[in-house]
Amino acid sequence: MRLTEDQVNDIFDRTSSKCHLCHKKLSFKNYARYGKQGAWEVEHSVPRACGGSDRLNKLYAACISCNRAKGARTTRSIRLRRGLTRAPMSANIREAAKRWKALGGGLLGIVPGAMLLGPPGAVLGAALGAVLGHEQDPDND
Numbered sequence: 470m471r472l473t474e475d476q477v478n479d480i481f482d483r484t485s486s487k488c489h490l491c492h493k494k495l496s497f498k499n500y501a502r503y504g505k506q507g508a509w510e511v512e513h514s515v516p517r518a519c520g521g522s523d524r525l526n527k528l529y530a531a532c533i534s535c536n537r538a539k540g541a542r543t544t545r546s547i548r549l550r551r552g553l554t555r556a557p558m559s560a561n562i563r564e565a566a567k568r569w570k571a572l573g574g575g576l577l578g579i580v581p582g583a584m585l586l587g588p589p590g591a592v593l594g595a596a597l598g599a600v601l602g603h604e605q606d607p608d609n610d
């Protein structure tokens with residue numbers, strides 16, 4: 470299957486430029502350049518040998534070494550070996566997840582802040598919790 474440049478771009482962005490199997494950072498310019506730093510290729514989440522299709526939403530960016538090592542095994546079994554349960558998030562989903570974490574962090578900060586410093590502490594604790602929550606990488610959950 471030939472992919473257009475746009476399709477390759479979409480696939481790369483879908484996992485925030487990380488390998489969907491090991492979450493390692495990939496280099497866009499090293500697409501299909503085996504042996505280069507961050508080299509990657511498009512991977513069929515369901516191997517064609519197992520009835521996988523070429524539909525675009527089944528295609529993911531993967532390190533060339535991950536992809537070759539995967540063979541006909543399932544994505545799930547490869548990710549679980551590394552303690553991962555899903556593909557890295559796309560940029561949009563990451564930002565939404567980070568906002569939720571900021572909200573959660575803010576709520577968590579209110580009580581300890583208030584206990585330490587009273588009402589101004591509650592505001593401070595909420596702000597600090599929100600910043601810390603937002604800084605976390607949602608892929609590391």
Ligand SMILES: [Zn+2]
Pocket residue numbers: 488489490491492493531532535536
């Ligand atoms: Zn990988």
